Amino acid sequence: MDLSDGLRDSLKAHLGWGKPRLDCFVGMLLGLFRLKQINLTQLALAFASDADPRSRYRRLQRFFALVWFDYDAIARLQMGFFGFPGKKYHLTLDRTNWQWGKANLNILTLGVVYKGTAIPVYWLVLNKKGNSNQRERIALLNRFISQFGRDNILGILGDREFIGEHWWKWLTRHQIPFLMRIKENQLMTNRQGHQQNMHSRFKDLKQGQHRFLRKTFRVSGQWVWLSGMKLDSGELLVLAANQPFRDPFGTYRLRWEIENLFQCLKGRGFHWEDTRLTHYRRIKKVMALLAIGFCWAHKVGEWKHRFIRPLTIKKHGRPEQSLFRYGLDVLTNSLLHGFRRTEDAIRLWVLFLWPPDLITTQDGRVILILKIED
Template sequence: MELSDGLRVILKGHLGWGKCRLDCFAGMLLALVRLKRMNLTQLALAFASQAGQKSRYRRLQRFFQEVVFDYDAIARLIMQLFDFYSKSYYLTLDRTNWKWGKKNLNILTLGVVYKGTAIPVYWLVLNKQGNSNQRERIALLQRFIARFGRQGIFGILGDREFIGDQWWQWLSDQGIPYLIRMKENQLLTAHQGHERPVRSLFADLEVGKSRLLRKRRRIGEQWVYLSGMKLDSGELLILAGNQRFSQPLEIYGLRWEIENLFQCLKGRGFHLEEMRMTRYFRIKKVMALLAIAFCWAHKTGEWKHQVRPLKMKKHGRPEQSLFRYGLDYLTDSLLHGFQKIADKFRLLVLFLCPPGMIVVDGQNPEIIALKT
């Protein structure tokens, strides 16, 4: 059985497409891993088919034009891959944006904090330039909670963009803890209704020092716990939360893991900026392809790290991310051939299926049955 056939068998149980569309998606997934370029012209060159290059390119175009995606099914697949159903986790929310010509491409992404990165679960393509609004954030979280519940959520982390009375009140009503960075000039309501900038509570901090305020302060209509730290740049890092976190600054540091995700989707991985699509629904489909490719590469990196651990540098971080470690292995294997036929099927069994769903014959490694 070829690798593309194995991918089709696995993905069929989640995506519900027919053979032709599954073959196309699996072919794009393999081409993307080979080339590390999210560009249809380039993917068509690496797409395995006996058709001519122009015909392959047109087939990929039609796929993103016509095929209907079930994003809830894709989210379930991703949550299952990392066994998040049985874990508790922090969620992080952020945007990545760039321009293609005069068109602003702007994607709001909700991810699960995981081993130095964020695993993308849901995303919303914003048909505008600039920040998301409170309604868009609530809609994204509502969709997540409707599918996976709120019981596994330790909290949600966000940058200075993610403030607002309605948004914060909704999170509190849902029983979801949040830890959001604030702008230094954000006004708080002091005694007798007087307002002053929130930075006034932390202005006397020295560089590298932090402070956690025990009493809540009123920001807009919300009562929040505040903490702050003066960074090496002299800027203040001020956090607001609807509950008391024991180590808010350390926890908020996990928010940066979604920046690592965006770097993997862009310059350090799949070069998303090379995509030449500008239509809302097609970009959302491209993100689904990228999310599955990212998860496959990351899971492969986790396995490789167990087999041959990454070297640690002097600053205490590994020489590569788990994502890049796995992606380089997959790319090398696809371009130069797997050393053993068993390796090909091990990747399918370990990284695109939950435990216990696939039966493999050890003597003649191939997928025999897909358990229900």
């Protein structure tokens, strides 16, 4: 079986494109793994075709300029990759941004917290420089809820950018728990109308100490539960939530996982910042390609860690490399040096289709063939 054929058939049901466009997308996906590079000039060289490299490059340009993407279908594909529907999960929200020439590339991303990273589900390219506004955040989360509902959301996590009265009231009205970091100089108001800033309330904490306030305070127009911790760096970490969290600091730590996602899409994986595309609609399409590639690599890494060779845990308590990078190296090696047998290509294709926890045999082989026959 040809891996390209398997991927094309798998994606056809989700993306709704014809064979030429599916072939182009799959060719870019496989080229992305061969090069670990999203620059179209380089990607065209790894694109399997007999055409002149300049013709391949123009084909890739036309693809991102003209092809319509169903981002809801891609979101369903991403959620299904890991069997999220029907499970409880935390969402995390953050931006990644950089500059190319005079263009500011600024992408607001909503992801599902998962095993040390965040799985990208929806993203919005902000055609501006700086923070997102409340309307943009609500639009992104509204789109998620329209597809997957809100009942399985354990909470949405965000840093100091993601505050705002309208935004917080919208989350509370829709019964979506939130846990956001706020600034030290943010004002808080008690029930009697007395105001003070966060720093004065938690300034007596020593490094490593934390405090949970038993009553709610009004912050940014919303009554919230507050907790503070003095970090080892001496910085004060203050969290606001619209409902009590059993372990707010442990939960908030999950927010960092979206930073790991951005690192994988950039320098530790696909070198997204090397793209020369700057138009916001094309950047959004590039993100779709990267997101699907990221999920496939992560699933392959999970499978190898579980069935072939577990990752070594270093003295600092973290694995020697991420599951994404573990899987990315498998895919890159296989595509550059060829598959030793047809079964290897089939296994990687099946890992593209089903969540890794469906693989239940000790060697990770038999169930794959059974699933194909199903």
